[in-house]
Amino acid sequence: MKIHRNKEKDDHMGYISIHLIGTLIFDTIILIIALSNIWEYKRLESFSRLNNRPFISVLVPARNEEENIERCITSLINQDYPNYEIIVLNDNSTDRTGQILERLGAENDKLKVINGKELPKGWMGKNWACHQLSEVAKGEYLLFTDADTKHRPETISDSIFAMIHFDADLLNAFPRQITGTFGEKLIVPITHWSFFSFLPLFVAHRIKSTVLTLTIGQFMLFKREAYSDIGGHAAVKGSVLDDVPLGRNIKKFGLKWRLVDGMNRISCRMYTDFKSSFNGFARNLLAAFNYNTILLFWVWFWIVNVIWDPIIFLTINLFTNFMLFYEIILSLMLIIMNLILWAIAYIRFDYPIYLIFLQPIISILMFAIALKSLYQQMRGSLVWKDRKM
Known part of the structure; x- marks a missing residue:
C-alpha cells in the first residue's frame, strides 16, 4: 500500500533535511579544527630553557588604571629574567595612576615612568601611547602588555624561550581571562570559544594569509626589527584595535606570527561586570572583523541558527509531529555536537562547565553585541576611557 505525503510537507521536509545536513557538516569541520588546536596550541611554559x-x-x-597598575607593575618587577627594562607611559590619566607610578618608580630602579604627550589628530589613544613607548625602548625585543595584566615570575623567561624556539617575529600569548561576575562569565569566554573553533592554528602558523590570524593585545612580544619593518603602531594609528591589525601586518610582510597559551603565566581581568563586558565587546567586535559589516552580521546570524534551529525544530515537533525520524536524529546529534564543541573550549580554558548549557542565551547576547557594534560605528559614538574614538 502506497503512502502519499503532502507535497507542501515534502518540500518543507526537504528544506529541513538540507539545512540539518549542512549544519552537521559545518559542526564537523569546526570540531576537527577544535581537536587539532588542542595539539597545536602550545603552552608558554613548555619550551626548553x-x-x-x-x-x-x-x-x-x-x-586610568589605579585599580590595576600596582599589581601589574609589581609582577613585572619580580621577574626571574635578568636582562630587561620596564617602561610605563602614564597616558594623561585623570585618576591616581600617575601618583602610584611615581611612587613605584622611586622605589624600583628597573622601572622608568614617562608621561604621555597629547593625543594627535588621527591617532587612537592606545596606539599613540604604544608608539611613544617604542620610541624610548632600548630592547632587542619589545614586549607590549596591558596594565590590567598580572605576570608570574617566569613569564618573560618563558616568552623569550618560546620566541627563540619558533624563531617568531611576533609571539602572542593569550592570558587566562579572569571572570568574577556571572555577567562576565556569559560574555568573556566567547573569545576563547571563537578562536578555538574557527581558527585552525596548524594552518594559520604555516601560511601567510592575513585572514587566518588572531592577535591579543594583552601580551605581544615583537622582534624589534620586525616591529619596525611593519611600521609599528604608526601603521595602525587610526584603528580601534591595535592587536589584530598588527598581527595581520606581520603576516602581510611575510614575517612569522605565533599564538601560544599563556594561561599559566599571565592573567587578566578585562571587565568587572556584565555592562562593561557587553560594551567592551561591542567596541571591538566590528574592528575584529576588519569593519566588514556583512561578514560580522552573517557569522553571528549563522551561529545563532546553528545553535537554535535543532532546538526549535524538536520543540515544534513535540506538538506537530512534522519531522521525519532521521531529521529528529540529526537534530539531536547537532545539539550534542554543539555541547561537545563548547565543552572542548570551556574545559581547555578553565571556564565553568555549566556555561555550555547556556549557549543559546550566549549566542543571542553575541548577536546583540554585534548589532550594537555596528550601530555605534555608524553613529560614530564609540567612547573608551573618556575618549571619543
Whole structure:
C-alpha cells in the first residue's frame, strides 16, 4: 500500500533535511579544527630553557588604571629574567595612576615612568601611547602588555624561550581571562570559544594569509626589527584595535606570527561586570572583523541558527509531529555536537562547565553585541576611557 505525503510537507521536509545536513557538516569541520588546536596550541611554559638572554623592553601603556597598575607593575618587577627594562607611559590619566607610578618608580630602579604627550589628530589613544613607548625602548625585543595584566615570575623567561624556539617575529600569548561576575562569565569566554573553533592554528602558523590570524593585545612580544619593518603602531594609528591589525601586518610582510597559551603565566581581568563586558565587546567586535559589516552580521546570524534551529525544530515537533525520524536524529546529534564543541573550549580554558548549557542565551547576547557594534560605528559614538574614538 502506497503512502502519499503532502507535497507542501515534502518540500518543507526537504528544506529541513538540507539545512540539518549542512549544519552537521559545518559542526564537523569546526570540531576537527577544535581537536587539532588542542595539539597545536602550545603552552608558554613548555619550551626548553636556553642560555640566550637578549635585552627586552617591557612596555606598558596606562590610562586610568589605579585599580590595576600596582599589581601589574609589581609582577613585572619580580621577574626571574635578568636582562630587561620596564617602561610605563602614564597616558594623561585623570585618576591616581600617575601618583602610584611615581611612587613605584622611586622605589624600583628597573622601572622608568614617562608621561604621555597629547593625543594627535588621527591617532587612537592606545596606539599613540604604544608608539611613544617604542620610541624610548632600548630592547632587542619589545614586549607590549596591558596594565590590567598580572605576570608570574617566569613569564618573560618563558616568552623569550618560546620566541627563540619558533624563531617568531611576533609571539602572542593569550592570558587566562579572569571572570568574577556571572555577567562576565556569559560574555568573556566567547573569545576563547571563537578562536578555538574557527581558527585552525596548524594552518594559520604555516601560511601567510592575513585572514587566518588572531592577535591579543594583552601580551605581544615583537622582534624589534620586525616591529619596525611593519611600521609599528604608526601603521595602525587610526584603528580601534591595535592587536589584530598588527598581527595581520606581520603576516602581510611575510614575517612569522605565533599564538601560544599563556594561561599559566599571565592573567587578566578585562571587565568587572556584565555592562562593561557587553560594551567592551561591542567596541571591538566590528574592528575584529576588519569593519566588514556583512561578514560580522552573517557569522553571528549563522551561529545563532546553528545553535537554535535543532532546538526549535524538536520543540515544534513535540506538538506537530512534522519531522521525519532521521531529521529528529540529526537534530539531536547537532545539539550534542554543539555541547561537545563548547565543552572542548570551556574545559581547555578553565571556564565553568555549566556555561555550555547556556549557549543559546550566549549566542543571542553575541548577536546583540554585534548589532550594537555596528550601530555605534555608524553613529560614530564609540567612547573608551573618556575618549571619543
